Amino acid sequence: MPRIIADMSDPSSQQQAPAPTRLDLKKDEKLTVVWPDGRTCVYPISMLRSLCPCAHCRELREEHKKRPLGLNVLPGDHSQGPIVVSGAHLVGNYALKIEWSDGHDTGIYSWEYLREICPQTPIGSTGSRT
Numbered sequence: 017m018p019r020i021i022a023d024m025s026d027p028s029s030q031q032q033a034p035a036p037t038r039l040d041l042k043k044d045e046k047l048t049v050v051w052p053d054g055r056t057c058v059y060p061i062s063m064l065r066s067l068c069p070c071a072h073c074r075e076l077r078e079e080h081k082k083r084p085l086g087l088n089v090l091p092g093d094h095s096q097g098p099i100v101v102s103g104a105h106l107v108g109n110y111a112l113k114i115e116w117s118d119g120h121d122t123g124i125y126s127w128e129y130l131r132e133i134c135p136q137t138p139i140g141s142t143g144s145r146t
């Protein structure tokens with residue numbers, strides 16, 4: 017007998033990341049996030065901008081991936097200096113919206129996404145404190 021397995025209802029597949037206990041933003045340098053589990057993630061501003069999760073930037077990154085050669089030609093207007101954060105707002109209790117000095121403001125960084133792109137590898141335990 018055929019059976020339809022509905023795996024949409026699996027609760028473990030949609031667990032939400034908990035909100036950070038601390039958010040520290042240095043607009044021209046880095047974003048530091050401390051999570052309830054003690055993990056600390058430090059995101060360089062340039063990295064956050066290049067990993068912007070909005071639909072438009074995702075599309076751009078996909079385009080880059082499709083190219084056979086790994087040559088990335090970035091839009092080369094450096095006359096205005098490096099891109100920095102011009103503003104940031106909490107979105108509900110699940111995300112951080114970042115506005116950039118280049119006028120881009122559609123990137124919403126959910127806690128889940130931030131944990132995913134965290135440059136620091138998770139530390140197995142909290143036993144290494146001095």
Ligand SMILES: [Zn+2]
Pocket residue numbers: 068069070071072073074120122123
């Ligand atoms: Zn974007």
